[in-house]
Amino acid sequence: MPSEQSEKPKIVFWQGNEVVAQAAVAAGCRFFGGYPITPSSEVASVMSEMMPQVGGTFMQMEDEIAAMGAIIGASLAGVKSCTATSGPGFSLKMEHIGYACMAEVPCVVVNVMRGGPSTGLPTALGQSDVMQARWGTHGDHATIALAPAYHREIYLSTIKCFNYAEKYRLPVMLLIDEVLGHMSEGMTIPDPSEYEIVDRVKATVPPEEYLPYDTAYGDVPPMASYFEGYRFHVTGLNHGANGFPTTNPEYCNSEEIRMVRKVMKDADKLAEFEEYHLNDAEIVIFAYGSTARSAKMAVDKARKEGIRAGLFRALTIWPFPEKQVYELSQRAKAFVVPEVNLGQMILEVERVAKREMPIVGVNKAGGVPISPFEILDKIKEVNKNG
Amino acid sequence: MEIKLCGVGGQGMGFAGRLLGEAAITAGFHVVQTTAYGVESRGGASTADILISEGEISFPEVRRPDVILIMAAKGLKSNLRGVNEDTLIFYDPGTVNEEIECPGVKKPFPFTNISLKEFGNGNSATVIGLGALVQATGMLKIETVEKAVRQCLPPRVHEQNLKALKVGQKLIEK
Numbered sequence: 001m002p003s004e005q006s007e008k009p010k011i012v013f014w015q016g017n018e019v020v021a022q023a024a025v026a027a028g029c030r031f032f033g034g035y036p037i038t039p040s041s042e043v044a045s046v047m048s049e050m051m052p053q054v055g056g057t058f059m060q061m062e063d064e065i066a067a068m069g070a071i072i073g074a075s076l077a078g079v080k081s082c083t084a085t086s087g088p089g090f091s092l093k094m095e096h097i098g099y100a101c102m103a104e105v106p107c108v109v110v111n112v113m114r115g116g117p118s119t120g121l122p123t124a125l126g127q128s129d130v131m132q133a134r135w136g137t138h139g140d141h142a143t144i145a146l147a148p149a150y151h152r153e154i155y156l157s158t159i160k161c162f163n164y165a166e167k168y169r170l171p172v173m174l175l176i177d178e179v180l181g182h183m184s185e186g187m188t189i190p191d192p193s194e195y196e197i198v199d200r201v202k203a204t205v206p207p208e209e210y211l212p213y214d215t216a217y218g219d220v221p222p223m224a225s226y227f228e229g230y231r232f233h234v235t236g237l238n239h240g241a242n243g244f245p246t247t248n249p250e251y252c253n254s255e256e257i258r259m260v261r262k263v264m265k266d267a268d269k270l271a272e273f274e275e276y277h278l279n280d281a282e283i284v285i286f287a288y289g290s291t292a293r294s295a296k297m298a299v300d301k302a303r304k305e306g307i308r309a310g311l312f313r314a315l316t317i318w319p320f321p322e323k324q325v326y327e328l329s330q331r332a333k334a335f336v337v338p339e340v341n342l343g344q345m346i347l348e349v350e351r352v353a354k355r356e357m358p359i360v361g362v363n364k365a366g367g368v369p370i371s372p373f374e375i376l377d378k379i380k381e382v383n384k385n386g
Numbered sequence: 387m388e389i390k391l392c393g394v395g396g397q398g399m400g401f402a403g404r405l406l407g408e409a410a411i412t413a414g415f416h417v418v419q420t421t422a423y424g425v426e427s428r429g430g431a432s433t434a435d436i437l438i439s440e441g442e443i444s445f446p447e448v449r450r451p452d453v454i455l456i457m458a459a460k461g462l463k464s465n466l467r468g469v470n471e472d473t474l475i476f477y478d479p480g481t482v483n484e485e486i487e488c489p490g491v492k493k494p495f496p497f498t499n500i501s502l503k504e505f506g507n508g509n510s511a512t513v514i515g516l517g518a519l520v521q522a523t524g525m526l527k528i529e530t531v532e533k534a535v536r537q538c539l540p541p542r543v544h545e546q547n548l549k550a551l552k553v554g555q556k557l558i559e560k
Binding site: 011013122123124179182183184185186290293294296297369371372 | 404407408411415416417418419420421422423424425443444445446447449
């Protein structure tokens with residue numbers, strides 16, 4: 001008979017980075033290709049312990065782009081794969097991230113954001129890679145990026161990143177930051193009944209009939225794995241259904257449109273967010289990641305002072321939740337957008353709002369979090385100016 | 387409750403924070419711990435912020451510490467930010483070696499010298515400080531922190547750490 005103790009869900013006190021690693025394993029990740037970098041190194045560290053225990057492979061590569069290449073290769077062999085890095089390493093991975101977009105290879109890239117361009121502030125907070133996640137690699141492509149704010153949400157988001165990668169065949173970004181990555185927070189481990197696990201649609205035709213980019217099945221072609229009898233060509237060049245390069249303008253154009261459409265047609269389904277006191281909100285805070293935690297507290301404080309403030313916390317930042325932000329812009333008086341950068345997602349809020357209204361940032365790029373009081377001050381200022 | 391632990395890399399501030407966090411979780415509280423450290427592998431300022439609450443914790447950093455443990459002078463000025471007249475300030479005058487000029491209830495103890503005397507090395511100074519801090523605040527039972535020691539550390543170092551907690555606790559009982 002189970003004791004009273006064992007019936008209670010166990011509360012763990014993990015660092016955010018450990019949460020990512022544990023969730024990746026739960027999602028079915030069995031290959032980690034890494035190159036350590038602060039503040040993400042604990043993801044690699046925990047993965048190096050866990051992968052052998054679950055029959056997976058941990059491989060430390062010689063640099064970041066090699067790590068990205070390794071996970072692309074592992075994924076083509078049918079194994080759910082991921083890597084983890086921070087801003088400087090994210091930059092170095094970009095060439096292969098583009099390759100994974102073009103070759104439609106499912107994989108997950110975790111970026112624990114730190115401060116500054118270049119090596120910047122290795123041990124300090126930043127949210128300055130949100131645009132890099134979207135446009136860091138060249139060419140037109142769709143991006144899915146999640147920016148969770150709480151440890152339990154990091155766990156579930158990590159699993160969703162793997163699911164989206166598998167479902168849409170593309171590299172998916174998990175964006176956390178130094179504060180979340182290094183922060184320990186009590187949480188119960190989500191039960192498998194709380195989430196689903198999605199696996200890629202595999203090829204069912206005989207090997208001799210297989211075309212790796214056969215759009216007859218829809219916008220996401222079924223995927224064969226190497227070493228299972230299927231021979232197919234993979235390239236970063238624009239390619240035909242057989243995987244070999246083509247420069248046919250009509251075909252290339254329609255394929256680029258398909259690869260963006262496969263994600264964007266589901267933008268509404270992908271948009272996940274938390275609405276906090278938005279029903280009657282005049283001043284809407286748009287926030288994501290660790291900064292959203294401060295924003296929530298700022299909303300509580302503003303409400304106590306009689307200001308109708310509310311929070312729109314975006315969990316999915318790419319595709320940008322256009323419909324929801326547009327709707328809010330039609331009834332709110334102003335937006336306040338706190339970010340630990342000099343103003344990046346605010347550009348999207350401005351783009352989507354499509355009307356003259358105050359849209360003001362609370363910005364810091366010195367490696368420290370934005371406090372609830374700094375956001376509150378801005379709310380008050382906006383409120384005072386009507 | 388907001389607790390700040392301040393020292394330099396190698397003194398175990400992050401580890402002490404972890405012990406406190408694990409203990410507070412066992413006691414049924416919501417807990418968040420963040421750490422701050424420099425790019426140096428050792429010797430740079432290192433702090434741990436621990437927030438313990440009965441409700442959910444949004445902002446994860448200490449703003450107005452209820453208790454602060456200071457084991458080194460590095461970063462002292464910024465570490466004392468938010469300290470108020472009710473803050474309990476534990477510090478080791480031997481290693482801090484600087485005047486602590488701020489409001490608050492000062493609790494100087496030679497943690498490092500005590501560790502040297504008890505164990506022949508200074509390694510347990512921070513855990514002794516932790517024992518004193520836990521006893522003084524009454525927020526957690528020392529037994530709960532002892533359980534965390536057993537959970538978080540390999541058996542070979544249990545004895546010294548458990549003893550260090552007791553030594554710290556006794557500093558306050560006196």
